[in-house]
Amino acid sequence: MALGTAATASAYELRFDAGRICLDLLATTHPGERLDGLEPLRAWITGSGLVPPGTPLAHADAGWLVGFRELRGHVGQLVRGRHTPGVRPYDLALARVNDLARAAAPPAPRAVPDEDGLLVRELAGPPGCAALLAAVARDTVELLTDPVARAAIRECEGDNCPLVYLDTSRGRRRRWCSSEVCGNRERVARHRRRAALARA
16 A cells, blocks of 8 residues: 555545445444544545535534444444344344434535536535434445345455455355455465465
8 A cells, every 4th residue: 555644544445345335334344443533434425425526524523433433333233133133232223223314314416517517416515424324324224124135245255354245246156345355365375275285
């Protein structure tokens, strides 16, 4: 990774390849905490598509960080809970996600011309934390209540990789969160095992 500020480094490591916004939020825990400050949180909010690029998020404060981390924990409990209603942590997580999903939506998007005259999307006003959390919570509700999407949730088969993704591959044969990361590690390990056997 190129040298740079901590904020740049964290933004560089954010991933948006899990197939759903709520699953992308889960990916911010591996291999370490990615939402370790307001700049990475702002980068994640924009990178996830919750707001259009360039949306001012300077009003975000430490409460936002707490809110997104708490929601992330609830999403993880529900996605990894494997349909365990009646189990207290699962029920509490479900109740909290449902509560968050009821909040107001972010300001309406509108089309405005940019400096080249092309139409770009922007929000009619600054988004609030509750509205953004609601968008992620609604995405979670949609994922959990859609039997086809729910059946496509997979955990990465990579060594020590806890990431969860939506498998939309042909034949539902995707094995890793990322072919470039965990897939490459597995291929290198397989090659080393074969080379070691050949030398033995």
